[in-house]
């Protein structure tokens with residue numbers, strides 16, 4: 001599914017983010033920036049050890065939840081990986097929503113700083129970190145749409161691993177665009 005907001009294309013993709021050919025792919029990392037399971041493991045495997053070496057060298061202190069750091073994408077088609085540790089869901093009273101929005105905003109602005117025109121996001125925090133997908137997808141979509149005018153990004157992909165996640169994003173993309181237009 002694909003929608004246009006102004007001149008920017010928002011595309012929902014089902015599959016594996018490591019195959020994306022966007023300038024940037026975003027990694028749902030942890031604060032150590034030393035790799036892990038899920039999408040983080042897939043990105044490090046596909047990109048190769050260069051990514052981990054750069055993380056260790058450039059970011060010895062790791063990265064705080066809600067912030068973002070950039071490395072090469074190694075062997076993948078993308079130019080860069082932006083690593084952002086999402087919040088662990090602890091019931092919703094621990095600032096989880098603001099921190100998740102912060103991941104999307106920081107990633108978008110860091111991509112802009114590196115001259116990216118296209119970017120692909122996974123569904124941050126909705127796997128091992130258990131953030132409810134319905135709420136997370138609304139935050140993912142609205143935060144990006146709100147911050148796009150601050151960038152020269154022309155294409156945003158949301159890469160969803162499961163059909164059910166894809167369908168939730170599909171429904172919420174429709175409503176985000178309606179709100180944007182003030183319908």
Ligand code: AR6
Pocket residue numbers: 015016017018028029030035036037038039040041042043086122123124125126127128129130159160161162165
């Ligand atoms: N492409 C796209 N999406 C994927 C892929 C892939 N190759 N693999 C998994 N997903 P998760 P989190 C989906 O657990 O919740 C790691 O160990 C997955 O189905 O990867 O932010 C890190 O090191 C889910 O919908 O990330 C952290 O410790 C989504 O990506 C921790 O997990 C996010 O699931 C981060 O947990």
